[in-house]
Amino acid sequence: MTRSQNDLSKRDQAVCWHPYTQHGLEEDILPIVHASGSWLELADGSRMLDAISSWWTCLHGHGHPQLVEALTQQARSLDHVLFAGCTHPGAVDLAEQLTQVAPEGLTRVFYSDNGSTAVEVALKAAIQYWIRRGESRRTRFLSLEGAYHGDTFGAMAAGDPDPFFIDFSPFLFRVERTPPDPQVIEEILKRQPGQFAAVILEPLVQGAAGMQMYPPSILSQIRKLCDQHDTLLIADEVMTGFGRTGTLFACEQASITPDLLCLAKGLTGGILPLAATLVRESIYEAFLSTDRSRAFFHGHSFTANPIGCAVALASLKLLKEEATPDRLDQIGRQIESGLKDLRGQPGIRDLRRCGGIVALELQDPSGEEGYLSELGPRLRRACLDGEVLLRPLGNVLYAIPPSSTTPDECDRIAHALRTVSQTALS
Numbered sequence: 001m002t003r004s005q006n007d008l009s010k011r012d013q014a015v016c017w018h019p020y021t022q023h024g025l026e027e028d029i030l031p032i033v034h035a036s037g038s039w040l041e042l043a044d045g046s047r048m049l050d051a052i053s054s055w056w057t058c059l060h061g062h063g064h065p066q067l068v069e070a071l072t073q074q075a076r077s078l079d080h081v082l083f084a085g086c087t088h089p090g091a092v093d094l095a096e097q098l099t100q101v102a103p104e105g106l107t108r109v110f111y112s113d114n115g116s117t118a119v120e121v122a123l124k125a126a127i128q129y130w131i132r133r134g135e136s137r138r139t140r141f142l143s144l145e146g147a148y149h150g151d152t153f154g155a156m157a158a159g160d161p162d163p164f165f166i167d168f169s170p171f172l173f174r175v176e177r178t179p180p181d182p183q184v185i186e187e188i189l190k191r192q193p194g195q196f197a198a199v200i201l202e203p204l205v206q207g208a209a210g211m212q213m214y215p216p217s218i219l220s221q222i223r224k225l226c227d228q229h230d231t232l233l234i235a236d237e238v239m240t241g242f243g244r245t246g247t248l249f250a251c252e253q254a255s256i257t258p259d260l261l262c263l264a265k266g267l268t269g270g271i272l273p274l275a276a277t278l279v280r281e282s283i284y285e286a287f288l289s290t291d292r293s294r295a296f297f298h299g300h301s302f303t304a305n306p307i308g309c310a311v312a313l314a315s316l317k318l319l320k321e322e323a324t325p326d327r328l329d330q331i332g333r334q335i336e337s338g339l340k341d342l343r344g345q346p347g348i349r350d351l352r353r354c355g356g357i358v359a360l361e362l363q364d365p366s367g368e369e370g371y372l373s374e375l376g377p378r379l380r381r382a383c384l385d386g387e388v389l390l391r392p393l394g395n396v397l398y399a400i401p402p403s404s405t406t407p408d409e410c411d412r413i414a415h416a417l418r419t420v421s422q423t424a425l426s
């Protein structure tokens, strides 16, 4: 019996519809019944190392006692309250701490509940900021080729439609797309002066594009261009935030402050849905008025959920106490060093790393590349039977493990990446 023939998987097949899953191909659905540290436990009692941090969320390891304690304590005292017209200690403490640790100059926190909504907030705030300032011609956005910013409509528009959102293209606002090349960006901004509301990007690592990486110097040049052309810069650190790139935020490596910063995933250590969009005071002030119609009309039922805020505070404490960004960097380093000899081998296009993110890009024999590469399903199948949970992005195998990952577990991850790539290429 395979893992996915379990009773839970069968019941799942009858009633569930999974994200980013083609059920017509009968993809194996793994029944997970328990998680602890870096390990997931399956219904048949076997275990898998969570090398992808459960969609890049799990930061300190599963079931971390300090996070679980914060969650239970907060649930007992204040479970939830609306955040319009009310506040609570956790939201204020967290906003104070986030504005302290974020790149200098980001002074206001707008809460929402996931990465896509953090991006929606940033896009809407950017559009209305210019309207409030009497520059309503600034309606255009510039984003990077291969960008992924989430699945809601604004986030889809900001992302690259290929391959996920092609069918929605007629419904999405037009966005200018460019490689992360300052020269090209400058030409675009020059060609359409006074028209861009913002440049939006994933700093240093473009996750869903296949962990594509570009250096901090590019990021700082883009910041300069935004300043020169009076355009806002939105940094989507939904994936890169909270130590993934080896620093608390990827923007730190370029010594820049974006005008808007989107955070989610690791904000709560990855155990509850909570998001935050941090902005400069000037953006907040553009909405400040005695005219009610000039308010920022955006909010979600669970905006600033107190339990999420309490867990995020506990996670921030751990990040400091345990120097999590350094730990993640060390983990990435060890996995990369276990794979170094693959560089230049037939079938291996690239081995790259940024902090705790390691990507092994394979050459697809059919020539098809990207998320829908032919190699993808072969890699997926090869991943399923091992003891390490990997979820390739097309022809790119990658690891982004939690900080609980031990040196022995790093070796196992490197071994799994090697074995899976060899199996799929053979």
Ligand SMILES: Cc1ncc(COP(=O)(O)O)c(C=O)c1O
Binding pocket: 114, 115, 116, 117, 119, 148, 149, 150, 151, 202, 207, 208, 236, 237, 238, 239, 240, 264, 265
């Ligand atoms: C860079 C980036 N932005 C936004 C999102 C969307 O986040 P969520 O899935 O929480 O809506 C993701 C998700 O992977 C992401 O990687």
